[in-house]
Structures are given as structure tokens and as C-alpha cells.
Amino acid sequence: YDDRDGKIWMDGTLVDWRDANVHILTHALHYASSVFEGERCYNGTIFKSRQHSERLRRSANLLDMEIPFSVDEIEEAKYAMLKANGWTDAYVRAVAWRGAGDDMGVSARKNPVRLAVAGWEWGNYYGDAKMKGARLDIAKWRRPDPRTIPVEAKAAGLYMICTMSKHAAEDRGYSDALFMDWRGYVAEATGANIFFVKDGEVHTPQADCFLNGITRQTVIGLLKDKGITVHERRIEPTELADFEQCWLTGTAAEVTPVSEIGGFTFEVGALTRDIAETYEKLVRR
Numbered sequence: 001y002d003d004r005d006g007k008i009w010m011d012g013t014l015v016d017w018r019d020a021n022v023h024i025l026t027h028a029l030h031y032a033s034s035v036f037e038g039e040r041c042y043n044g045t046i047f048k049s050r051q052h053s054e055r056l057r058r059s060a061n062l063l064d065m066e067i068p069f070s071v072d073e074i075e076e077a078k079y080a081m082l083k084a085n086g087w088t089d090a091y092v093r094a095v096a097w098r099g100a101g102d103d104m105g106v107s108a109r110k111n112p113v114r115l116a117v118a119g120w121e122w123g124n125y126y127g128d129a130k131m132k133g134a135r136l137d138i139a140k141w142r143r144p145d146p147r148t149i150p151v152e153a154k155a156a157g158l159y160m161i162c163t164m165s166k167h168a169a170e171d172r173g174y175s176d177a178l179f180m181d182w183r184g185y186v187a188e189a190t191g192a193n194i195f196f197v198k199d200g201e202v203h204t205p206q207a208d209c210f211l212n213g214i215t216r217q218t219v220i221g222l223l224k225d226k227g228i229t230v231h232e233r234r235i236e237p238t239e240l241a242d243f244e245q246c247w248l249t250g251t252a253a254e255v256t257p258v259s260e261i262g263g264f265t266f267e268v269g270a271l272t273r274d275i276a277e278t279y280e281k282l283v284r285r
Ligand code: PMP
Pocket: 038, 188, 189, 190, 191, 192, 193, 210, 211, 212, 213, 214, 215, 216, 249, 250, 251, 252
């Protein structure tokens, strides 16, 4: 993805895509001192843009980093990048990280915190599954105990097991993997939150040890507006056998139906289609 035309915003200026590089002794590359955002611009407007910029700054703070740009400045950077590339519909990726410093130790107080904003045109993250439903494997790894890592941060370090789990699932013919949490309850997929339907009510894991997605919060609001009961609670893996419908939510995933999780099957039903459509209308409003 490095050798192409386009512009990327880096530390306050727009640079050519090919020149958006970092040094090999970047602290983040060695010690995962990196946080990021995934956002989508629809018809020229980034959905919940400020909320994403605020989450980026909060994620950095949770890693003991202070981004040297305000929310307003991050907002300007995102739109400047989109304009420079001529995009009205694109995925937006902001990333903040510790750069190279005077030495290579773990301690990094003096290393500059850097910020870049890139983007690209990205269709639905799950491709065909948007219509037919995604098939998920069960991940071997678990979402970690919140006492072991700041789980509310959208931090690069939390994605190591996501890549490993996604690869393992793909190797077995699935499109993604479902994580259990450290206690063994249903948690989330490798880049999206999960919802289930049973008897006309919606059940979703309580976001107490994984990212409480902006799409997740939006979809819960939309369901409640429709008068549908939403239970945020601990979900046992044995309950997968009883749920009738299932979908994933995320900025990249939007609302993607799930047709199977490790042998348990779900119908791509009326409520799943309805909430996917309502979300689509909202983001393109
Ligand atoms: N969980 C993980 C691990 C993710 O990477 C994402 C995507 N950012 C989500 C959940 C959903 O978050 P959001 O709706 O804010 O995109």
C-alpha cells in the first residue's frame, strides 16, 4: 500500500503518499506505542467524526501519550486529507505513535508523539458476506482481562491476537473469528462488535473488556428508537445454539449479518436487514 499516488497528512502537513515514512527505530514499531482510529466518510461527511477524534486522544492518554493536536486540529487534518485526494466517500485512518528518541529503551517520555491521517477507498469489510452473512470461527485467543491492558483504548497492541485469530479463521475457510473474553463469555470479532436476536429481543455482550464501538452504541440507539429491547449482558458460548439471528457492527463492517459461528447457524432475518438498512440511511443522511 506504500507505492501509489495520493496525499497523507503527517504531523501538520500533507505529504506525498510515497514519502509518508517513519524511521526503523520508531518506538511504536518495537513496543506497540500506537493508537488509531477507523472512520468512514459518506457523501463528504465523516460519520461521528468528532467522537472518533476524541476517542483517538483518549486512547493515547490511556497509553500515557498526549497527541500534540487538538480535536479541532484533527478534524481539520482529516478533511484536508480527504480534499487533497478528492474523496467524498472513503475510509479514514488516523494513527498516533511514539517516534524515535535519544535511546531505544522502553521508557519513551522524550520521544515525540506523532500523528498521521491517511485514507483509502474501502468497500464493505466482509465483501459478499454483507448479503449472505459472514461465517465466523471461534478464536483460540481471548480478549484480555482489563487489569492486564487498557481495553478501552483502540491501541495497536490489542490487535496482535486479532491478526493471528483472523489468519487462523481464514485458513479454515471462515471470514473472521469470534473471541471469547478472559472469563469465557462471548466478546467480539477481530474488528467488530456482535449482536444476537432471540424472540424479537436483542442481546449483546456487555462492553466491559473490549472496545465499546461507536457503531455498537449507534445501533443500540437505533434499536431502542424502534422500541426493541436490548440486553447488554454476559453471554455464554452455549447460548449460540439458541440465537436466531446475528450481526456484526463496526466502522469498516457497518452492519454485517452473520450466518454461522463455529457450526451454529443463523438466519439473515428481517430485524438484521432492517437494522442494516436503518444504519445505512443514517450514515448517508
Ligand atoms: N472491536 C474491535 C476490535 C474493532 O477493531 C472495532 C473497529 N474499530 C470495533 C470493535 C468496532 O468499533 P467502531 O464501531 O467504533 O468502529
